[in-house]
Amino acid sequence: MAEKIVEELRPFFDPKAVAIIGATNKKGKVGNVIFENFKMNKERGIFKGNIYPVNPKLDEIDGYKVYHSVEELPDDTDLAVISIPAPFVPDTMRQIAKKGIKAVIIITGGFGELGEEGKKLEREILEIARKNGIRVIGPNCVGVYVPDTGVDTVFLPESKMDRPESGPIAFVSQSGAFAAAMLDWAAMAGIGIGKMVSYGNKLDVDDADLMDYFIHDEGINVVTFYIEGVKDGRKFMESAKRITKVKPVIALKSGRTEYGAKAASSHTGSLAGADTIYDAVFKQTGIIRAEDFEHMFDLAKAFAALKDKLPKGDRIGIITDGGGAGVMASDAVAKFGLRMADLSEETVKFLKEKFPPHAVVGNPTDVVGDTDAERYRLALEAFTKDSNVDAILVIVLFQVPLLEEEKIIDILAEYQKKSDKPIVAVAMGGKKTDRYARMLEEKGVPVYPTPERGVRALAGLVRYAEYLKKVKGE
Amino acid sequence: MREEALKVIESVLSQGRTAMVEFEAKQVLKAYGLPVPEEKLAKTLDEALKYAEEIGYPVALKLMSPQILHKSDAKVVMLNIKGPEELKQKWEEIHENARKYRPDAEILGVLVAPMLRPGREIIIGVTEDPQFGHAIMFGLGGIFVEVLKDVTFRIIPITERDARKMITEIKGYPILAGARGEEPADIDAIVDLLLKVSQLVDELRDYIKEMDLNPVFVYEKGKGAVIVDARIILKEPKEKKPEVSSEYKERCA
Numbered sequence: 001m002a003e004k005i006v007e008e009l010r011p012f013f014d015p016k017a018v019a020i021i022g023a024t025n026k027k028g029k030v031g032n033v034i035f036e037n038f039k040m041n042k043e044r045g046i047f048k049g050n051i052y053p054v055n056p057k058l059d060e061i062d063g064y065k066v067y068h069s070v071e072e073l074p075d076d077t078d079l080a081v082i083s084i085p086a087p088f089v090p091d092t093m094r095q096i097a098k099k100g101i102k103a104v105i106i107i108t109g110g111f112g113e114l115g116e117e118g119k120k121l122e123r124e125i126l127e128i129a130r131k132n133g134i135r136v137i138g139p140n141c142v143g144v145y146v147p148d149t150g151v152d153t154v155f156l157p158e159s160k161m162d163r164p165e166s167g168p169i170a171f172v173s174q175s176g177a178f179a180a181a182m183l184d185w186a187a188m189a190g191i192g193i194g195k196m197v198s199y200g201n202k203l204d205v206d207d208a209d210l211m212d213y214f215i216h217d218e219g220i221n222v223v224t225f226y227i228e229g230v231k232d233g234r235k236f237m238e239s240a241k242r243i244t245k246v247k248p249v250i251a252l253k254s255g256r257t258e259y260g261a262k263a264a265s266s267h268t269g270s271l272a273g274a275d276t277i278y279d280a281v282f283k284q285t286g287i288i289r290a291e292d293f294e295h296m297f298d299l300a301k302a303f304a305a306l307k308d309k310l311p312k313g314d315r316i317g318i319i320t321d322g323g324g325a326g327v328m329a330s331d332a333v334a335k336f337g338l339r340m341a342d343l344s345e346e347t348v349k350f351l352k353e354k355f356p357p358h359a360v361v362g363n364p365t366d367v368v369g370d371t372d373a374e375r376y377r378l379a380l381e382a383f384t385k386d387s388n389v390d391a392i393l394v395i396v397l398f399q400v401p402l403l404e405e406e407k408i409i410d411i412l413a414e415y416q417k418k419s420d421k422p423i424v425a426v427a428m429g430g431k432k433t434d435r436y437a438r439m440l441e442e443k444g445v446p447v448y449p450t451p452e453r454g455v456r457a458l459a460g461l462v463r464y465a466e467y468l469k470k471v472k473g474e
Numbered sequence: 475m476r477e478e479a480l481k482v483i484e485s486v487l488s489q490g491r492t493a494m495v496e497f498e499a500k501q502v503l504k505a506y507g508l509p510v511p512e513e514k515l516a517k518t519l520d521e522a523l524k525y526a527e528e529i530g531y532p533v534a535l536k537l538m539s540p541q542i543l544h545k546s547d548a549k550v551v552m553l554n555i556k557g558p559e560e561l562k563q564k565w566e567e568i569h570e571n572a573r574k575y576r577p578d579a580e581i582l583g584v585l586v587a588p589m590l591r592p593g594r595e596i597i598i599g600v601t602e603d604p605q606f607g608h609a610i611m612f613g614l615g616g617i618f619v620e621v622l623k624d625v626t627f628r629i630i631p632i633t634e635r636d637a638r639k640m641i642t643e644i645k646g647y648p649i650l651a652g653a654r655g656e657e658p659a660d661i662d663a664i665v666d667l668l669l670k671v672s673q674l675v676d677e678l679r680d681y682i683k684e685m686d687l688n689p690v691f692v693y694e695k696g697k698g699a700v701i702v703d704a705r706i707i708l709k710e711p712k713e714k715k716p717e718v719s720s721e722y723k724e725r726c727a
Binding site for chain 1 (some may be wrong): 597599600601603605606607609611619623625626627628629632635636639684685686688
């Protein structure tokens with residue numbers, strides 16, 4: 001069962017040959033942008049498969065031979081991307097079935113989201129797909145983006161939308177517009193996305209299928225979902241329970257509408273909004289619920305870097321070079337239900353000996369504004385060895401005059417590597433700080449722009465670690 | 475368990491009803507070993523007097539009618555009846571109130587119940603979600619549920635871990651754990667209630683639509699809990715096996 005889903009979905013992410021049905025030479029048209037994406041990635045040496053444009057009215061686009069029908073396509077075609085108008089899709093699906101292609105992305109909109117006519121088309125397509133063992137992503141979506149293999153069906157051109165680099169985060173979105181905006185943003189924020197799937201109306205491939213697939217995807221450390229609704233709740237829960245035992249899943253669920261009140265004749269029914277039910281589902285399946293997209297990627301970033309060294313408890317140690325930031329972080333520790341670590345006597349003694357008298361030893365430990373990188377090293381040395389500390393938040397205000405920026409970056413990276421305690425950094429500031437934050441992230445230390453967001457990300461790690469401990473004990 | 479509960483359910487459905495009266499709901503609950511008081515349904519005043527003797531005064535009377543589901547609105551609950559004379563008087567009163575509230579009310583009988591020692595009030599409920607199926611709710615009763623909506627849900631079936639987490643995650647948990655020097659409530663009894671309700675609904679999912687156990691009295695640690703009032707709404711028989719919907723409401727933005 002597990003291997004079946006991997007085999008079924010493989011062509012979506014790594015096809016031998018892709019047929020672009022509705023490819024055109026008219027710039028800006030969906031069928032043109034998708035063709036250009038593949039062509040560009042082929043020229044860059046990233047996309048290794050063959051590209052077969054399909055259009056009955058053209059013979060050639062940019063030097064590529066155009067096929068006049070699906071029937072004419074070479075036999076190695078294992079993925080079809082469809083961007084022709086909805087009413088023509090069922091017929092094309094029949095030809096695809098005949099040709100033996102088993103993976104189809106339907107980009108085109110104008111289906112179930114528009115009403116009964118569209119739903120009829122969807123039912124027809126689904127029937128053909130089920131009968132012939134074809135898996136379908138879409139319709140009404142932007143499809144798939146995989147930076148490692150060069151699959152890119154996102155019909156927003158590179159001139160208007162940046163693509164993120166590869167990374168251990170999978171991003172699944174019901175909404176195509178949200179998916180595109182997030183990819184663009186992730187590129188800017190330096191967040192690596194290994195696979196993006198936007199499934200639109202999810203006629204066939206759904207959240208559960210993708211979770212089953214990502215369990216086996218070794219390149220993916222953490223899976224993020226933007227969900228508006230789930231069709232088969234029980235299937236979703238089964239798949240979610242399986243994957244969360246192996247890797248974290250973060251969900252951003254929109255549509256906090258009340259439906260319960262209208263139909264309920266019991267007290268309980270009137271209290272059950274759609275949202276409370278999703279809350280329950282996420283709790284029971286170990287899915288971490290994100291408050292908003294910022295929270296989702298804050299968490300994703302933390303898990304991408306620290307999935308394999310989750311905190312062993314909820315006791316947080318804070319090191320800072322600014323008193324105010326330390327207080328904010330301590331407040332956040334309480335707010336997100338974590339505990340401030342009670343430093344061991346050895347830690348306190350060691351730091352008091354080494355630190356100048358005006359530095360504040362405790363939790364938070366304040367290395368104060370005249371700090372150099374070495375003072376951070378001493379604090380990290382003591383905190384990582386302290387058995388009362390489960391995770392460390394290091395606040396670095398890069399603006400202080402004596403702090404050697406590159407040295408502190410190296411020290412943090414060194415302790416991240418050699419300690420089994422997760423280290424999360426907070427760097428507040430502007431452009432200059434941002435540059436150092438990037439350097440720090442490249443070396444495996446997730447960085448957040450405020451203490452509150454840093455602690456919130458740590459809280460996500462702690463909660464997931466607790467969940468794992470519980471399910472493994474059961 | 476299931477067989478016994480099904481008998482009650484089938485009988486209600488055969489009368490063309492989906493709303494079970496308290497007495498019927500409690501029979502279903504009892505079939506699954508849930509703690510309900512020793513109550514008896516009296517059809518006549520003589521029966522009521524006999525049952526009250528057996529149970530021991532003081533007793534409570536509750537009139538059972540499918541048309542009167544909000545019993546306190548209709549004033550068909552009489553509490554703390556201390557002897558046969560008072561019972562005779564209240565028997566008349568309760569019937570008169572019912573007639574005033576709903577002249578067409580069909581009266582199935584009057585439940586004679588022992589007066590229960592008050593405990594900390596909780597509510598346990600069940601509702602059905604179109605995507606995820608039945609969900610169980612837990613919260614503290616009274617103003618906690620009415621005003622603060624301090625409740626939590628899980629999809630059925632639940633595990634013991636789910637049940638314990640539900641209890642500790644509501645804001646009012648300290649009231650159960652024992653705030654201000656109060657003895658802690660019987661948490662294990664609540665866990666047991668939640669697990670049994672989950673099992674009951676899981677096994678009867680084709681029949682049960684919604685359920686309210688409200689209130690349930692929980693006593694001190696080791697002293698258990700008792701379901702004071704209960705409602706069960708059944709599915710319309712045709713609803714029993716819902717067809718898979720082909721509606722695709724979701725869409726790309």
